[in-house]
Amino acid sequence: MHNIIKNGILLNKREFSLSFIVFFYLIISFAVISRYVGSDLLPLVQLFFLFAENYITVSVYYGVRESLWEDALNIPEMFKKGRTFFFRVLAYKVLAGLFIVIVSAFCLSMLELVKETSLASAYLFIAFTVIWLSVPIYLFFLTAFTPLIIVAEDISFVKALKTSVLFLRERIAGIIQLLLLFLPIWFLVFFLLKGYNESNPILHIIVFYLVSILEVITVKTFLLFYKTER
Numbered sequence: 001m002h003n004i005i006k007n008g009i010l011l012n013k014r015e016f017s018l019s020f021i022v023f024f025y026l027i028i029s030f031a032v033i034s035r036y037v038g039s040d041l042l043p044l045v046q047l048f049f050l051f052a053e054n055y056i057t058v059s060v061y062y063g064v065r066e067s068l069w070e071d072a073l074n075i076p077e078m079f080k081k082g083r084t085f086f087f088r089v090l091a092y093k094v095l096a097g098l099f100i101v102i103v104s105a106f107c108l109s110m111l112e113l114v115k116e117t118s119l120a121s122a123y124l125f126i127a128f129t130v131i132w133l134s135v136p137i138y139l140f141f142l143t144a145f146t147p148l149i150i151v152a153e154d155i156s157f158v159k160a161l162k163t164s165v166l167f168l169r170e171r172i173a174g175i176i177q178l179l180l181l182f183l184p185i186w187f188l189v190f191f192l193l194k195g196y197n198e199s200n201p202i203l204h205i206i207v208f209y210l211v212s213i214l215e216v217i218t219v220k221t222f223l224l225f226y227k228t229e230r
Contacts, residue, residue, distance in 0.1 A: 008217055015216055096143075
């Protein structure tokens with residue numbers, strides 16, 4: 001695991017170029033969306049950039065994959081391959097989003113329900129909610145590698161889903177180690193993004209690049225973990 005983390009953090013020139021692609025996308029999307037704040041067109045602009053973000057993401061995933069598997073990077077080919085992965089990865093994101101919405105709605109409904117009950121009944125409802133949601137949330141967690149596996153193996157959505165479940169189930173300890181490493185860093189970067197960049201354009205740009213380079217490092221590390229442990 002130490003070698004995986006070390007090699008994931010050490011980026012080469014190819015991978016730095018990928019971070020700049022993400023960086024320029026963030027700058028452009030933020031600049032355009034900011035211009036449409038308060039406009040009736042804002043939802044359409046946001047929808048466009050949601051699709052654009054998915055395309056950039058899968059293309060960069062493939063670029064990192066090529067850097068690791070083939071020790072090479074062809075930018076035009078990377079964006080071409082991004083089109084072939086686009087809908088499979090988008091399908092996963094849509095289903096994941098629906099799952100999160102359903103779970104959130106269920107939790108909110110349970111919170112409303114316990115407001116009308118006694119303390120003992122509230123504890124009972126909370127215990128029931130935790131038990132009832134634990135299995136589907138665990139299974140959902142096991143599917144988290146699906147987008148990376150789609151890009152790494154170029155297989156169908158269903159097969160990638162099954163592969164992710166089997167892979168993470170057997171290597172959950174290693175995944176937890178990586179999550180404990182990366183989640184605090186991501187929380188810190190998003191805290192900076194939300195809290196300290198409104199009045200300082202330079203800091204805004206710096207944080208955007210931190211997000212970009214952290215995304216490439218994260219993807220590279222998890223792909224290295226998959227490549228090594230599969």
